Amino acid sequence: DAGITQSPRYKITETGRQVTLMCHQTWSHSYMFWYRQDLGHGLRLIYYSAAADITDKGEVPDGYVVSRSKTENFPLTLESATRSQTSVYFCATSLGRSTDTQYFGPGTRLTVL
């Protein structure tokens, strides 16, 4: 049972390039979330999705695009990467709303040169 997986685990790219981070879950949880983790800022929500084809902005959505055509997948795209987007990105899922446990993936470390 894979649970929640993220790919790639590590990515180095250059400023201006498009990058897509993948998130896949096997639990059929309704909610999926994308966070970025930066020193001094903790976990900040980028986007979340309550179900397939339903997405909403979080705290820091600028420069990111998401889609959710299938319940199990929630890709995050950086349309034109900037150095400020160098971070560790975590995908998470939960059965329902915020008071349900969130299950986090292993993270993707992204470096933008």
Added chain:
Amino acid sequence: GENVEQHPSTLSVQEGDSAVIKCTYSDSASNYFPWYKQELGKGPQLIIDIRSNVGEKKDQRIAVTLNKTAKHFSLHITETQPEDSAVYFCAASNFGNEKLTFGTGTRLTIIP
């Protein structure tokens, strides 16, 4: 929106001693307060949570206390062990919300 502040940012304690991490929140409507533990190279994992109808909850060596009047809650770890070394995050939300607001994290180091 909700704002969660967490202190201290780093904490070192001798093995066997207790550790306390404190968080304050701004939205008086918040009524759900989880704590997540993040080990090196891994994603955060829920270790305990508390809802506003109780003031304290314990699970073995871990306890969380909540003071709704003062809008703060704390994580207490007793008899600390090396495996307690990790980054701990507090968070807050309410039952009608879809999102959690996380604190900035505390790096706990247990000194053998």
